[in-house]
Amino acid sequence: MNKILTIMWKDVRVLFQDWAAVALIIAGPLVLALGLGLVTGAFSNSDAPTIGRIPVVLVDEDGGQLAAALVDVLTSDDLSDLLAVETLSDADAARARVAAGDASAAVLIPTGFSDSFTPDMATGEMPASVTVTVVGDPGAPVGAAVVRSIVEEFAARADTAVAGVRVGLTQLAGSGAVSPVELPAVGQSMAAAVFADSAAASAASVIRVETRNVTATGESFNILAYFAPAMALLFLMYAVTLGARTLLSERREGTLARMLAAPVSSAQVLGGKVGGIFLGGFIQLAALILLTTLLWQLNWGNPLSVLLLVVAAALAATGWGLLIASLAANAGQITSLGMALTLLFGILSGSFVPLNDAWPVLDWLSRITPNRWAMDGFVALAAGEGGAAVLVPVAALLVMAAVLFAAAALFFRRRQGALLTA
Amino acid sequence: MTTPILIAKDLRKTFGDLEAVKGISFSVLRGEIFSLLGPNGAGKTTTINMLSCLLPPTAGTAEIAGHAIPGDTLGVRRAIGVVPQEIALYDALSARQNLEFWGRLYDMRGQALTQRIDEVLEQVGLADRAKDKVKTFSGGMKRRINIAAGLLHKPQLLFMDEPTVGIDPQSRRRILDMVKELRDGGMTVLYTTHYMEEAEELSDRVGIIDQGRLIALGTQAELTRVVGEQETLRLYLAEEAGAAAAQATVAAGDGAALPADGGLTLFNGLPGVLRASAIDHQIVVNVADAGEALPAVVGRANALGLHVRSVDIEEPNLEAVFLQLTGRGLRD
Numbered sequence: 001m002n003k004i005l006t007i008m009w010k011d012v013r014v015l016f017q018d019w020a021a022v023a024l025i026i027a028g029p030l031v032l033a034l035g036l037g038l039v040t041g042a043f044s045n046s047d048a049p050t051i052g053r054i055p056v057v058l059v060d061e062d063g064g065q066l067a068a069a070l071v072d073v074l075t076s077d078d079l080s081d082l083l084a085v086e087t088l089s090d091a092d093a094a095r096a097r098v099a100a101g102d103a104s105a106a107v108l109i110p111t112g113f114s115d116s117f118t119p120d121m122a123t124g125e126m127p128a129s130v131t132v133t134v135v136g137d138p139g140a141p142v143g144a145a146v147v148r149s150i151v152e153e154f155a156a157r158a159d160t161a162v163a164g165v166r167v168g169l170t171q172l173a174g175s176g177a178v179s180p181v182e183l184p185a186v187g188q189s190m191a192a193a194v195f196a197d198s199a200a201a202s203a204a205s206v207i208r209v210e211t212r213n214v215t216a217t218g219e220s221f222n223i224l225a226y227f228a229p230a231m232a233l234l235f236l237m238y239a240v241t242l243g244a245r246t247l248l249s250e251r252r253e254g255t256l257a258r259m260l261a262a263p264v265s266s267a268q269v270l271g272g273k274v275g276g277i278f279l280g281g282f283i284q285l286a287a288l289i290l291l292t293t294l295l296w297q298l299n300w301g302n303p304l305s306v307l308l309l310v311v312a313a314a315l316a317a318t319g320w321g322l323l324i325a326s327l328a329a330n331a332g333q334i335t336s337l338g339m340a341l342t343l344l345f346g347i348l349s350g351s352f353v354p355l356n357d358a359w360p361v362l363d364w365l366s367r368i369t370p371n372r373w374a375m376d377g378f379v380a381l382a383a384g385e386g387g388a389a390v391l392v393p394v395a396a397l398l399v400m401a402a403v404l405f406a407a408a409a410l411f412f413r414r415r416q417g418a419l420l421t422a
Numbered sequence: 423m424t425t426p427i428l429i430a431k432d433l434r435k436t437f438g439d440l441e442a443v444k445g446i447s448f449s450v451l452r453g454e455i456f457s458l459l460g461p462n463g464a465g466k467t468t469t470i471n472m473l474s475c476l477l478p479p480t481a482g483t484a485e486i487a488g489h490a491i492p493g494d495t496l497g498v499r500r501a502i503g504v505v506p507q508e509i510a511l512y513d514a515l516s517a518r519q520n521l522e523f524w525g526r527l528y529d530m531r532g533q534a535l536t537q538r539i540d541e542v543l544e545q546v547g548l549a550d551r552a553k554d555k556v557k558t559f560s561g562g563m564k565r566r567i568n569i570a571a572g573l574l575h576k577p578q579l580l581f582m583d584e585p586t587v588g589i590d591p592q593s594r595r596r597i598l599d600m601v602k603e604l605r606d607g608g609m610t611v612l613y614t615t616h617y618m619e620e621a622e623e624l625s626d627r628v629g630i631i632d633q634g635r636l637i638a639l640g641t642q643a644e645l646t647r648v649v650g651e652q653e654t655l656r657l658y659l660a661e662e663a664g665a666a667a668a669q670a671t672v673a674a675g676d677g678a679a680l681p682a683d684g685g686l687t688l689f690n691g692l693p694g695v696l697r698a699s700a701i702d703h704q705i706v707v708n709v710a711d712a713g714e715a716l717p718a719v720v721g722r723a724n725a726l727g728l729h730v731r732s733v734d735i736e737e738p739n740l741e742a743v744f745l746q747l748t749g750r751g752l753r754d
């Protein structure tokens with residue numbers, strides 16, 4: 001195992017010492033994603049690539065005391081550097097603004113929100129809870145997340161405060177100090193007093209903050225959240241091509257023979273080489289995800305699911321690299337074949353222009369590309385879907401990898417003895 | 423000093439129709455430098471490849487440090503170090519990174535590996551270039567790192583396959599001195615070359631290999647005894663010797679006698695001349711007595727229109743042995 005890792009690590013070192021290659025597989029996708037985004041003209045989003053004040057639209061359909069408190073928090077001086085809040089009267093209009101990318105999030109306070117905190121006087125029961133909705137733009141995930149966390153914090157405080165008010169009211173009514181008719185007014189004023197203080201946060205919230213994302217339907221989606229993975233995957237194919245090339249170039253240069261003359265089995269050498277191709281691709285994808293997260297605040301979604309998808313995509317791409325290497329006569333052919341396949345897969349999977357809706361044949365053909373499956377997964381994750389969304393893409397990628405590895409092994413065996421000679 | 427570390431028995435290798443090695447047997451003794459001397463295509467590299475378990479022999483067996491070929495591949499590989507004929511390094515990595523990689527493949531790690539790398543870099547005189555990428559090195563420097571990579575794990579037996587091909591005289595001098603130092607330090611070296619001078623300078627024993635066969639084996643003294651009291655005349659010409667000699671032979675009217683094996687007939691019949699051959703700009707003539715043959719040979723050459731620049735008279739040497747045994751020069 002140590003020897004396999006040694007060979008893998010050597011290959012990664014060789015790949016990433018080559019500045020031209022690094023520029024191509026790391027900077028290339030970044031530049032192309034930006035370029036395609038600009039050309040497509042869909043940079044509707046304000047918090048990418050730089051973060052300014054987060055545009056928020058606010059709709060208060062409740063008008064009650066608690067709603068007013070939330071509006072005060074969101075429009076307070078403390079938050080004015082962070083949030084640019086615009087008040088609207090219509091919830092649908094607010095949603096439309098988010099969908100159009102004009103606002104990163106909409107905070108919707110529905111009718112009956114404040115009243116839901118006052119117990120029924122006859123029964124002492126709490127009314128059914130009424131939820132505040134935060135609608136976030138998946139293309140502006142950071143902005144949406146900030147607004148969400150502010151509303152959640154408010155909800156947590158309200159919860160604690162309301163619990164206190166309820167206990168107080170029950171005691172007042174039980175002792176006869178206050179007549180039942182006066183209770184609502186007393187309750188309201190107690191609540192107001194409580195909200196003037198800052199109560200401690202508690203775990204469970206009476207106000208449920210429901211967060212929803214606008215589904216990814218073309219124009220409402222930050223275009224970078226599409227082109228970044230598309231270009232990363234495009235160049236992943238190229239990165240594995242560079243790796244696969246070394247399978248033949250090492251034979252030509254005699255380093256393969258030299259490895260085999262060391263106390264290393266040919267299985268270890270092969271394992272190391274294949275692992276090296278995979279690791280190169282994995283690092284390239286991972287680096288791009290990290291960079292776009294840092295540079296553009298792109299939210300790729302649940303890290304574990306993203307990791308799974310990256311591993312599966314790198315494996316499938318490695319499979320294609322191996323297949324090319326097993327068919328090519330020399331290193332030069334691998335480069336040409338790899339370049340052709342990279343572009344073909346990019347076009348098929350709609351990496352440049354999403355053609356698949358118009359051409360069902362393309363959609364069908366795109367299933368042989370790792371790009372398409374991985375894109376399905378990445379887009380779903382960026383839209384905030386859970387880990388289940390990547391199950392099918394990951395399974396498809398793993399099956400693809402297995403089939404390609406087997407085919408490559410077959411072709412390599414067919415030209416065997418060829419490990420050293422030729 | 424007299425126990426063999428390597429024993430090869432009737433090794434053969436066939437590539438398709440071509441029999442590259444036609445049954446070679448020899449042994450290498452512990453602590454010696456053993457040279458395989460032979461021209462291009464003689465089968466030197468093929469033999470080394472079989473002995474380092476890179477190519478399975480078509481027939482025959484060998485034993486290295488008690489490990490059998492075929493059979494104990496791993497044992498053999500642990501015992502040997504290989505310096506391949508073609509430079510096998512990663513251009514994109516630094517000298518140190520290359521050596522780290524090759525060292526790890528021989529189970530070396532950590533501090534021990536770092537120290538050993540410093541040692542071998544010192545040994546090949548490139549300690550100050552450790553951090554530079556190999557692609558910035560001259561041919562001679564690459565050759566030296568290529569050797570260093572084979573030395574890292576202090577192999578009992580080191581295979582060096584034409585380690586001085588295509589480099590400048592200083593680098594070659596350095597490498598030859600290093601090989602002797604290695605032997606003096608206790609390492610056994612199997613050295614292949616097609617330079618007679620290298621084999622003569624380095625070897626305790628020499629095997630002469632030609633067309634897949636070992637045609638002579640022994641110490642230099644033993645080998646030169648083959649040619650007896652013969653001496654060698656080396657004529658340096660202005661023109662390429664082979665073509666010029668052929669032309670002269672045709673012009674002299676006995677073109678039909680031009681032998682296929684590259685031997686020259688144009689000095690036949692002169693007193694004391696045994697055989698002659700052409701190499702580069704030289705004509706090498708084996709003679710029984712240089713003093714007797716010299717005037718006649720030079721006279722004949724001039725008469726045939728060859729431009730003789732200078733003539734060397736040499737004592738019996740390996741070149742003469744090769745010429746005697748094959749009728750050809752070493753580098754034709």
Ligand SMILES: Nc1ncnc2c1ncn2[C@@H]1O[C@H](COP(=O)(O)OP(=O)(O)OP(=O)(O)O)[C@@H](O)[C@H]1O
Nearest residue numbers: 421422437442461462463464465466467468469616
């Ligand atoms: N893998 C191979 N396939 C076919 N023929 C080969 C192969 N390797 C070597 N040969 C042939 O075997 C013969 C011996 O080659 P080899 O490389 O062993 O010679 P060598 O003595 O090392 O020559 P040189 O001094 O040029 O390195 C040559 O005719 C060569 O063409």
Ligand SMILES: [Mg+2]
Nearest residue numbers: 466467468507
């Ligand atoms: Mg050779």
